[in-house]
Amino acid sequence: MLSDSCGGVRPHAGLGRIKPHMVIENLEDLPAIRIDISSNESVYGPSQSAIEAVINESEYMYRYASDAVRELTIQIAKRHNINPNGIVCGHGSDDLLLRIAQSFLQTGDELICSINGYQRIPNFAHTANAQPIKASDHNLTADIDRILDCVTEKTRIVMLANPDNPSGTYLSGTEIRRLHASLPDSVLLVLDSAYLEYVAAENFENPKALIEESQNTVMTRTFSKIHGLAGLRLGWMYAAPAVADAVKKIGMTFPISNVAFRAGLASLNDQSHAKFVYQQNLKVRDDFTNGLEMLELEVIPSQTNFVLARFPHPDYSAVNAYAFLRSHEILARRLMSDSFAEYLRFTLGFPEQMNEVLDVLQLFFEHQHNHTGILEH
Ligand SMILES: Cc1ncc(COP(=O)(O)O)c(C=O)c1O
Numbered sequence: 001m002l003s004d005s006c007g008g009v010r011p012h013a014g015l016g017r018i019k020p021h022m023v024i025e026n027l028e029d030l031p032a033i034r035i036d037i038s039s040n041e042s043v044y045g046p047s048q049s050a051i052e053a054v055i056n057e058s059e060y061m062y063r064y065a066s067d068a069v070r071e072l073t074i075q076i077a078k079r080h081n082i083n084p085n086g087i088v089c090g091h092g093s094d095d096l097l098l099r100i101a102q103s104f105l106q107t108g109d110e111l112i113c114s115i116n117g118y119q120r121i122p123n124f125a126h127t128a129n130a131q132p133i134k135a136s137d138h139n140l141t142a143d144i145d146r147i148l149d150c151v152t153e154k155t156r157i158v159m160l161a162n163p164d165n166p167s168g169t170y171l172s173g174t175e176i177r178r179l180h181a182s183l184p185d186s187v188l189l190v191l192d193s194a195y196l197e198y199v200a201a202e203n204f205e206n207p208k209a210l211i212e213e214s215q216n217t218v219m220t221r222t223f224s225k226i227h228g229l230a231g232l233r234l235g236w237m238y239a240a241p242a243v244a245d246a247v248k249k250i251g252m253t254f255p256i257s258n259v260a261f262r263a264g265l266a267s268l269n270d271q272s273h274a275k276f277v278y279q280q281n282l283k284v285r286d287d288f289t290n291g292l293e294m295l296e297l298e299v300i301p302s303q304t305n306f307v308l309a310r311f312p313h314p315d316y317s318a319v320n321a322y323a324f325l326r327s328h329e330i331l332a333r334r335l336m337s338d339s340f341a342e343y344l345r346f347t348l349g350f351p352e353q354m355n356e357v358l359d360v361l362q363l364f365f366e367h368q369h370n371h372t373g374i375l376e377h
Contacts, residue, residue, distance in 0.1 A: 014125075014127060018123045031329050034329035036331045037348070037357065039347065044276070045228045047267055050228075050229065071261070073087045085241040086239050090234075099250045100188070101157065102127060102128050106129070109128070110125075110150075111131070111159055112151065114143070114160055115135060117137070118192060125157075135149070144178055159192065163196075163303040166343070169300060170303045174203065195304040197274060215240045221238070225305060226278065228273075232260040291355075297309045297361075306347045319341075324363075
């Protein structure tokens with residue numbers, strides 16, 4: 001709840017419903033973090049050419065990047081063979097998701113999301129004082145039929161991350177098309193595609209074709225993940241030009257910084273870096289998944305750069321594993337929702353880091369084993 005300290009001035013009621021979605025620890029008395037695998041950043045960092053582009057641009061940081069959106073839009077359109085009039089650039093995909101919500105929702109409208117999907121989505125609805133409707137799922141994967149059950153005449157947006165965070169699960173192209181085909185034309189289908197570049201599943205479909213065949217589909221994309229530019233905040237979206245025009249009306253005068261723009265251009269032109277990261281991630285994902293399974297943890301099959309694992313046994317709980325890892329200077333991610341109380345999410349780092357995480361988890365199980373006396377019985 002918002003406090004009353006605003007005096008007579010009041011933010012709108014939706015803001016009082018915004019909740020944190022990640023567990024933030026109190027940093028006092030804890031050892032420094034050596035392995036941070038909590039925020040799905042790319043350990044491989046940006047491409048060398050992006051670093052050089054930022055250094056070269058740095059002397060111009062006193063200027064607004066007046067031409068950046070136009071130029072970046074042209075280059076994204078060329079690289080992805082898409083219509084520049086459907087592209088909007090922003091500060092990362094969260095900025096675009098927020099602007100989409102604010103462009104298409106007003107008080108009383110409904111946005112449908114998946115209950116265990118990207119946990120910021122309900123908050124995007126609240127910023128427009130609209131109502132998030134959380135459709136139930138199965139096996140932590142969005143369920144098209146349950147989403148369709150939630151559609152009413154108040155529905156304006158269905159917003160899903162595909163692949164999703166924190167589960168790492170995905171919906172196939174066929175499922176997304178079935179969802180789209182069953183939605184009224186008046187509902188915008190927003191596909192947050194932050195992890196699209198990591199997907200290996202053959203039945204996944206890049207939403208580009210669906211966007212071009214319809215007037216009511218959007219994808220958001222980011223430079224934060226595979227391109228390693230999370231700290232610069234750069235993303236883009238693609239939709240029918242009329243949808244893009246609406247979103248462009250909301251945002252700052254010069255919506256991206258000149259250094260982010262230069263780094264983004266350099267990253268687009270260095271596809272070898274993205275390919276390298278994809279391949280490394282794939283290998284680490286398989287190896288780490290196998291390692292967790294060897295420790296008898298339940299692993300949700302991931303198409304992303306992170307893995308969610310379930311610690312089902314109360315003697316070996318996720319909270320205890322988190323604390324044990326933290327005492328070894330490793331930061332994993334715990335999530336607020338009760339659905340994830342038994343889970344930890346691990347961003348995929350370098351192979352040697354993930355081996356160390358597995359070693360520490362092994363130690364955790366041995367340590368708990370000894371301390372709960374299970375060995376003696
Ligand atoms: C599903 C999903 N969407 C969007 C974002 C935000 O990405 P960006 O850095 O582009 O704002 C994240 C970040 O972790 C994410 O997991």
